[in-house]
Amino acid sequence: MRLGTQIRIGALTSAAIVSLLATTGWSQSLTWLGNLSDNYIIANGVSADGRVVVGTAPNAVGLTRAFRWTATEGMRDLGTLGGDSSEAYGVSADGRVVVGGAQSAPNAPLKAFRWENGVMQDLGTLGGFESEARGVSADGSVVVGSARDARQQQRAFRWTEAEGMQDLGTLPGGGRSEAYGVSADGLVVVGYATTANFNRRAFRWQGGVMQDLGTLGGSESEARGVSADGSVVVGSAQNRTGQYRAFRWTETEGMQDLGILPEGFDSVAFSVSADGSVVVGYAFDSQENPRAVRWTEASGIEDLNLTYANLLTDGSSLYEAAAISPDGRYIVGHGYNAATRRIEAFLLDTVPEPASLLALGAGLTGLLRLRRRTR
Numbered sequence: 001m002r003l004g005t006q007i008r009i010g011a012l013t014s015a016a017i018v019s020l021l022a023t024t025g026w027s028q029s030l031t032w033l034g035n036l037s038d039n040y041i042i043a044n045g046v047s048a049d050g051r052v053v054v055g056t057a058p059n060a061v062g063l064t065r066a067f068r069w070t071a072t073e074g075m076r077d078l079g080t081l082g083g084d085s086s087e088a089y090g091v092s093a094d095g096r097v098v099v100g101g102a103q104s105a106p107n108a109p110l111k112a113f114r115w116e117n118g119v120m121q122d123l124g125t126l127g128g129f130e131s132e133a134r135g136v137s138a139d140g141s142v143v144v145g146s147a148r149d150a151r152q153q154q155r156a157f158r159w160t161e162a163e164g165m166q167d168l169g170t171l172p173g174g175g176r177s178e179a180y181g182v183s184a185d186g187l188v189v190v191g192y193a194t195t196a197n198f199n200r201r202a203f204r205w206q207g208g209v210m211q212d213l214g215t216l217g218g219s220e221s222e223a224r225g226v227s228a229d230g231s232v233v234v235g236s237a238q239n240r241t242g243q244y245r246a247f248r249w250t251e252t253e254g255m256q257d258l259g260i261l262p263e264g265f266d267s268v269a270f271s272v273s274a275d276g277s278v279v280v281g282y283a284f285d286s287q288e289n290p291r292a293v294r295w296t297e298a299s300g301i302e303d304l305n306l307t308y309a310n311l312l313t314d315g316s317s318l319y320e321a322a323a324i325s326p327d328g329r330y331i332v333g334h335g336y337n338a339a340t341r342r343i344e345a346f347l348l349d350t351v352p353e354p355a356s357l358l359a360l361g362a363g364l365t366g367l368l369r370l371r372r373r374t375r
Helices: 003-024 354-373
Strands: 029-032 042-046 053-058 064-070 074-077 086-091 097-103 110-116 119-122 127-136 143-149 154-160 164-167 177-182 188-194 200-206 209-212 217-226 233-239 244-250 254-257 267-272 279-284 290-296 300-303 317-324 330-337 342-349
Touching: 042 342, 053 097, 053 330, 053 342, 064 097, 086 110, 097 143, 110 143, 110 154, 143 164, 143 188, 154 188, 154 200, 188 233, 200 233, 200 244, 233 279, 244 279, 244 290, 279 330, 290 330, 317 342
Parallel strands: 042 086, 042 317, 064 086, 086 127, 110 127, 127 177, 154 177, 177 217, 200 217, 217 267, 244 267, 267 317, 290 317
Antiparallel strands: 029 342, 042 053, 042 330, 053 064, 053 086, 064 074, 086 097, 097 110, 097 127, 110 119, 127 143, 143 154, 143 177, 154 164, 177 188, 188 200, 188 217, 200 209, 217 233, 233 244, 233 267, 244 254, 267 279, 279 290, 279 317, 290 300, 317 330, 330 342
16 A cells, blocks of 8 residues: 555544544543532532533522523523522423522512523412422423412422413322422323321322332332333332332332442432433431432442542542433532532533443444555
8 A cells, every 4th residue: 555545544543533532522520510609509400411400509698599500601590580599400301491499579488480591480389379390301391399289288280381280189098299200201290199197108190190109118208200201210218127218110120129338328319311220319328428329230329439439539529419311421419529618519421431432442443444455
């Protein structure tokens, strides 16, 4: 092969390798999200691409405010409905819609809101004096949470623009319910509802039917997250000894105990990936410290502080993993940032992914074969 051709092939190979490295995203990263003030900051939701994070942070005068964070704009105060405080809990897949609760007047109860393009919409109540939104469908059109009814009982709701706020009811004999999560298409809602014995039980609601998901042998449970198609539910439940354990539920397998950290105790699951295979939350270690955790079938429960220890500066710690992106790549929550000496929201990017590495390997193999054929 001529020297000029070899040089061109070599340059092509080098350029392609650089391109593959850039697109696969080799570097795992931990981003502390900054602040509206120097106080306690919590992240509760993340968009599908990891670019938008929402949560709650006190502002400069100590008032709790809902925030929306991006790398380019930083932490943005979303304001209120006319009062002093607000809190954000969920975000749509594209990051455009944020939901939570906000005061409509100083010292007033919270009202569920839906925020989009700078406008915060009051979603109302079920006839009572307060409400709060906790979850939103992938496209932002369905909002779930809890609201007081005319008798001032707390009830799970499902809201759409066309139908308004729908009371999802409760379990037979119960009087209270709250919704925390909703499937990507907005058809399945999960949360907890009380029984006739006043015990909280995890529920899965679909098509007007509220299903009691049971417990791990104890008396109480609570569902916090659901997979994209609504088939996998996660949360926490009491076992036979009264401990609370993170669980993963499916119709065929029932409620699975996700375990605890070595020599630790209680654990809680908050969120699950779209396919139901990755679960995040927190668990207490042997010293009673909260630790952000992740669960997979292959690895079981793992302490993210150990898995990503290389990303944590001396003294920093991840306390709680509150949400995970649909593909399982991005995790948000809060922990202690030693650099700023405060509780702060974090965004954890867990790449590289196996699929990306395989793609890189295949690309390099193809380029090497091309070089051999041209010799």
